[in-house]
Amino acid sequence: xxxxxxPFLLLVIFLNLIVLDFFVFxxxxxxxxxxxxxxxxxxxxxxxxxxxxxxxxxVVIPISTAGTTTKTDWEGLAGSEISFNKANYPxxxxxxxxxxxxxxxxxRKAYARLFDVTHGIGVQGSEITSTATTAMQIKSDALNFxxxxxxxxxxxxxxxxxxxSISNGRIxxxx
Numbered sequence: 001x002x003x004x005x006x007p008f009l010l011l012v013i014f015l016n017l018i019v020l021d022f023f024v025f026x027x028x029x030x031x032x033x034x035x036x037x038x039x040x041x042x043x044x045x046x047x048x049x050x051x052x053x054x055x056x057x058x059v060v061i062p063i064s065t066a067g068t069t070t071k072t073d074w075e076g077l078a079g080s081e082i083s084f085n086k087a088n089y090p091x092x093x094x095x096x097x098x099x100x101x102x103x104x105x106x107x108r109k110a111y112a113r114l115f116d117v118t119h120g121i122g123v124q125g126s127e128i129t130s131t132a133t134t135a136m137q138i139k140s141d142a143l144n145f146x147x148x149x150x151x152x153x154x155x156x157x158x159x160x161x162x163x164x165s166i167s168n169g170r171i172x173x174x175x
Contacts, residue, residue: 057175059089066167069156074122076115080154080169086145092173095143097126099154099169102135108162114143114171117151135165143171 065079086092103110114126124144130136145152152171158164 059092059173059175061171061173063154063169063171065154065169066165067156068163068165069158070161070163071157072159072161074111074113074115074155074157077154077156077166077169081117082152083149084145084152084171085149086147089173091175094174095145096172096174097123097128097140097143097169098172099128099138100135100167101128101130101138101156102132102165103130103158104133104163106131106133109159110156110162110164110166111158112138112154112156112164112166112169113140115153115155116146117153118149119146122155123152135167137168139172 061082061084063080063082065077067077067080069075086095097112097114099112101110101112108131110130110132112128114123115121116123125141126143128138128140130138154166154169156164156166
């Protein structure tokens with residue numbers, strides 16, 4: 001009986017050593033890969049992979065219209081009305097008005113703003129100006145809308161009867 005047990009015990013010990021070696025050596029190779037990855041990836045990258053930080057996010061609400069005017073008083077831009085309620089965007093940190101705005105002469109100014117039709121007032125922070133003769137993208141200060149369901153439209157005007165042009169108006173929400 002003793003002769004029969006010896007090869008069996010040696011086989012069990014041999015298999016046990018193989019299994020233990022496999023687990024020990026496979027862990028070390030994983031640790032080497034992880035440490036190399038950690039050195040190659042900056043902290044911000046590692047945080048994103050782990051899900052501990054989120055990317056800044058923007059939502060764009062297009063106001064797809066373009067137009068021109070030579071008027072010196074605020075004029076509503078046809079087709080630029082949208083419905084807006086800031087409560088529909090929980091967690092928003094800042095809102096901006098962005099548009100391509102230009103004038104026909106460098107010594108003249110072009111103006112644009114968002115107008116709250118519901119309350120009959122310009123949206124606080126929305127006015128933008130440009131003296132560029134080629135329409136340039138201009139960003140407003142932070143917007144401050146009234147609460148509730150609003151109708152908002154773009155208004156434009158010039159300084160001295162100059163031609164004002166606007167296109168690609170949009171509201172940008174930053175989270």
